[in-house]
Amino acid sequence: MPLLIIDEQACIGCGACVDVCPFAALEMIDDIAVVNDNCTACSACLEVCPVDALSLPERQAEAPGAVDSYRGVWVWVEQFNGQASSISWEMMGQGRLLANQLGVSLTACVLGENAHPLAEEAIAYGADRVFLAEDPTLRVYRTEPYSKILYALVREHRPEIFLLGASSRGRDLAGSVATDLYTGLTADCTGLEIDPETRLLRQTRPAYGGNIMATILTPHHRPQMATVRHRVFEVPARDPARQGQIVPVSVSLSENDIVTRVVDFIVEEEEVNLADARIIVAGGRGVSGSEGFEPLRELAHVLNGAVGASRAAVDAGWIPYAHQVGQTGRTVRPDLYIACGISGAIQHRAGMSTARVIVAINKDPEAPIFDVATYGIVGDLFQVVPALTAQFRRKLRT
Amino acid sequence: MLTALGGDQIARMSAVHVRRKNLHAIVCIKSVPDTTEVRFNPETNTLMRDEVESIINPFDTYAIEEALRLKEAHGGKVTVLTMGPPKAEKELREAVAMGCDEAIFLSAREFAGSDTWATAYTLAQAIRRIGAYDIIFCGKQAMDGDTGQVGPGVANQLEIPQLTYVFKVREIDLEGRSIQVERLLEEGREVVETRLPALLTVVKDINQPRYPTFRGIRTARRLEIPVWGAAEIEAAPQYLGLDGSPTQVIRVFTPPKREGRVEMIDGDSVDAMADALADRLLGDKVV
Numbered sequence: 001m002p003l004l005i006i007d008e009q010a011c012i013g014c015g016a017c018v019d020v021c022p023f024a025a026l027e028m029i030d031d032i033a034v035v036n037d038n039c040t041a042c043s044a045c046l047e048v049c050p051v052d053a054l055s056l057p058e059r060q061a062e063a064p065g066a067v068d069s070y071r072g073v074w075v076w077v078e079q080f081n082g083q084a085s086s087i088s089w090e091m092m093g094q095g096r097l098l099a100n101q102l103g104v105s106l107t108a109c110v111l112g113e114n115a116h117p118l119a120e121e122a123i124a125y126g127a128d129r130v131f132l133a134e135d136p137t138l139r140v141y142r143t144e145p146y147s148k149i150l151y152a153l154v155r156e157h158r159p160e161i162f163l164l165g166a167s168s169r170g171r172d173l174a175g176s177v178a179t180d181l182y183t184g185l186t187a188d189c190t191g192l193e194i195d196p197e198t199r200l201l202r203q204t205r206p207a208y209g210g211n212i213m214a215t216i217l218t219p220h221h222r223p224q225m226a227t228v229r230h231r232v233f234e235v236p237a238r239d240p241a242r243q244g245q246i247v248p249v250s251v252s253l254s255e256n257d258i259v260t261r262v263v264d265f266i267v268e269e270e271e272v273n274l275a276d277a278r279i280i281v282a283g284g285r286g287v288s289g290s291e292g293f294e295p296l297r298e299l300a301h302v303l304n305g306a307v308g309a310s311r312a313a314v315d316a317g318w319i320p321y322a323h324q325v326g327q328t329g330r331t332v333r334p335d336l337y338i339a340c341g342i343s344g345a346i347q348h349r350a351g352m353s354t355a356r357v358i359v360a361i362n363k364d365p366e367a368p369i370f371d372v373a374t375y376g377i378v379g380d381l382f383q384v385v386p387a388l389t390a391q392f393r394r395k396l397r398t
Numbered sequence: 399m400l401t402a403l404g405g406d407q408i409a410r411m412s413a414v415h416v417r418r419k420n421l422h423a424i425v426c427i428k429s430v431p432d433t434t435e436v437r438f439n440p441e442t443n444t445l446m447r448d449e450v451e452s453i454i455n456p457f458d459t460y461a462i463e464e465a466l467r468l469k470e471a472h473g474g475k476v477t478v479l480t481m482g483p484p485k486a487e488k489e490l491r492e493a494v495a496m497g498c499d500e501a502i503f504l505s506a507r508e509f510a511g512s513d514t515w516a517t518a519y520t521l522a523q524a525i526r527r528i529g530a531y532d533i534i535f536c537g538k539q540a541m542d543g544d545t546g547q548v549g550p551g552v553a554n555q556l557e558i559p560q561l562t563y564v565f566k567v568r569e570i571d572l573e574g575r576s577i578q579v580e581r582l583l584e585e586g587r588e589v590v591e592t593r594l595p596a597l598l599t600v601v602k603d604i605n606q607p608r609y610p611t612f613r614g615i616r617t618a619r620r621l622e623i624p625v626w627g628a629a630e631i632e633a634a635p636q637y638l639g640l641d642g643s644p645t646q647v648i649r650v651f652t653p654p655k656r657e658g659r660v661e662m663i664d665g666d667s668v669d670a671m672a673d674a675l676a677d678r679l680l681g682d683k684v685v
């Protein structure tokens with residue numbers, strides 16, 4: 001049931017579309033392009049067809065005028081135990097740029113129990129206005145009350161753009177709010193730009209484990225919602241002197257109306273928050289056992305970093321799943337990623353290839369990890385890693 | 399569909415009937431290209447060549463397994479559901495071969511081009527048609543789109559609670575209509591409970607999915623799988639497929655390559671190499 005429409009009369013059989021289709025959905029049969037079920041209506045082929053023989057069905061536009069009444073950029077400030085997550089401030093920086101470009105204001109939505117300090121912080125990081133909802137029911141994040149409050153705020157104040165972090169909570173919340181609002185939600189964006197002509201938000205994100213990038217618009221629905229990937233945008237400079245307005249939101253929720261309860265929170269013995277780590281020392285099958293992670297832990301300790309792992313190491317039971325980096329684990333974006341005894345399979349690279357600096361330590365000079373590395377050392381990790389730890393101990397002491 | 403059941407299955411079904419409350423779990427699975435087969439060709443900008451095998455989205459196999467384990471503990475049945483092109487029927491049969499009892503296939507031209515909103519709407523309509531259930535399972539995210547939005551979307555459409563990133567089902571009380579789970583969050587594991595019916599999305603660590611059995615494969619081969627289109631799920635056409643999708647993909651391209659090539663650090667000794675590397679990293683100000 002592919003959607004692509006092929007004008008067989010116009011098709012000259014040049015094959016240009018076959019070459020650019022990322023999904024192998026097109027082939028030439030008797031010198032005419034034919035589409036199969038792999039087609040995802042991604043539109044990659046439309047622009048290369050020299051004779052405009054390819055098209056996608058016209059979409060029904062929404063009732064005119066509806067989208068123009070939406071103005072302003074919003075950011076949800078995520079908090080855990082009263083601490084804002086850094087992704088919130090990263091979005092505030094990017095949201096500020098978008099708002100300036102559009103000539104509109106930037107609003108932060110802060111929900112929590114005693115969250116006033118976070119509202120002040122949000123202003124220091126660039127918000128013009130903060131909606132502050134404080135209530136005991138909002139102390140710990142839960143989908144239901146958070147989603148209800150944000151939904152009501154959006155309905156009343158009509159922002160054109162609404163950004164949330166692509167964290168577990170952010171994705172949970174965004175998916176719920178966008179469904180209620182019947183609007184577009186683009187997941188895990190790494191690029192956000194305004195199209196100057198149309199005012200539309202161009203949302204760019206990786207898909208297929210980072211193998212391709214897609215740019216996505218929400219033309220006829222508002223707000224244009226996106227979740228934003230960690231550590232893509234810089235945290236802006238904090239300006240405690242900035243002025244802004246804090247608007248209290250009245251919360252009419254009773255604990256009895258909420259069906260979900262948080263009973264407990266368990267922190268792993270070996271605490272790991274890969275998403276926030278600036279430095280990650282990761283080990284793969286090459287560490288050969290749980291004890292093999294010891295030298296990596298020492299290096300991570302000296303560098304004040306976290307320990308990551310490949311799936312092979314996790315599947316072998318050498319280290320818990322929370323440490324896994326890659327397509328089925330966490331996507332990380334540290335300043336420094338040191339891969340020790342990791343071959344660099346595509347599924348692993350999908351989770352770490354956007355690190356700023358990558359170091360590969362591997363016995364095998366042909367290992368694909370060297371293709372994405374900034375620096376490489378061919379050698380035995382059990383010699384190289386302790387040597388590196390010793391060097392840093394010495395150099396960082398001064 | 400009864401004719402498709404073997405004698406032992408009928409026996410098993412009547413055995414569970416003596417229990418007071420049976421479980422009905424629905425699992426939403428997606429057919430995705432096998433990523434181990436996906437080779438990216440940067441020269442032509444293409445992701446796949448020729449016939450790439452499709453597989454059950456790996457995260458969804460954990461969802462299936464968890465549903466089957468609950469069924470084994472409480473009695474009842476598991477219905478597996480997918481929306482996709484005709485070839486996705488293969489993945490439904492595989493889920494049946496693993497032990498799911500019934501399958502529903504949403505496949506029609508009207509559904510093509512669905513984004514996560516339209517997908518969630520379509521699945522929710524189908525689930526309404528399926529009828530009473532206790533729990534819906536989804537994977538944490540699909541391997542191709544990587545959004546994780548469909549689960550929350552379905553829960554919201556059906557107005558039931560959602561528990562995402564579930565790492566462990568601690569307790570389920572079908573009579574008392576409640577469930578307690580552990581969710582895997584960035585900072586640790588959150589223990590939360592809610593009311594049934596609920597929708598759960600599961601992470602990889604929740605279990606180890608089983609393989610299809612020979613008997614399962616036989617059952618799967620014979621099972622008649624109903625194919626539903628827009629009419630069967632009483633869907634409003636404006637919410638389906640491309641028209642129902644608020645988002646629109648306007649460009650697909652290759653990610654920019656990492657700049658420059660790898661700098662290999664050589665040296666006479668391991669210490670010399672480590673020294674040189676440490677200096678580079680300090681110079682780059684990443685340490």
Ligand SMILES: Cc1cc2nc3c(=O)[nH]c(=O)nc-3n(C[C@H](O)[C@H](O)[C@H](O)COP(=O)(O)OP(=O)(O)OC[C@H]3O[C@@H](n4cnc5c(N)ncnc54)[C@H](O)[C@@H]3O)c2cc1C
Pocket residue numbers: 283284285286287309310311312313324325326327328329330340341342343344345346347348351361362363364367379380381382433434456
């Ligand atoms: C659907 C799917 C999802 C997946 N998701 C993920 C994921 O999220 N994350 C992930 O990591 N993988 C994932 N994988 C698995 C992935 O394909 C690889 O199998 C895995 O990443 C390999 O791990 P590895 O590099 O540690 O092991 P290997 O590929 O076995 O590599 C070990 C490396 O260590 C080197 N080595 C050995 N001994 C030493 C030593 N003493 N000193 C230095 N080097 C040494 C070897 O030369 C080799 O290069 C996924 C696979 C599939 C099919």
Ligand SMILES: Nc1ncnc2c1ncn2[C@@H]1O[C@H](COP(=O)(O)O)[C@@H](O)[C@H]1O
Pocket residue numbers: 426427428429455457458461479480481482514517521535536537538539540541543544545546547548549
């Ligand atoms: N077309 C589909 N048919 C059935 N289930 C789906 C479909 N798309 C997504 N899902 C379910 O929703 C989960 C999340 O998918 P996604 O939001 O696309 O990342 C998957 O793991 C599936 O459980």
